[in-house]
Amino acid sequence: MTGGADRRRAWGFLVAAILLEVSATLSLRGALDRPWLYAVVVTGYVGAFAALAVCLRAGMGLGVAYGIWGASGVAVTALLSRWLFDEPLTLLMGVGIVVIATGVLCIELGSQAAMRQREARIGDER
DSSP states (O other): OOSHHHHHHHHHHHHHHHHHHHHHHHHHHHTTTOGGGHHHHHHHHHHHHHHHHHHHHTTOOHHHHHHHHHHHHHHHHHHHHHHHHOOOOOHHHHHHHHHHHHHHHHHHHHHHHHHHHHHHHHHHHO
């Protein structure tokens, strides 16, 4: 990613992709009792992939975008499933969510470090 505007744009579309995917997944669970929610499922998943594609086009790396998208989706879905559907959320599951969040942080920090190294290398070549 290059400029700050591109970076913000990519992050905005990544957040949108996460929210759309989580909404679609939760609606899938809800559609078992309310079939009209299948329209939300399809719309949410199509929108999530479209937003992820725009995020990648804005310059975010595939490994970073997909890792954050997938991990965040799992964590947020688990938390909201507890609240919306009274599904279990055990201590071990909580530890897993913390591990996921730590992994996402490591991916982002590693990506930023790699970007700085690449920019320094390009600067040295000039």
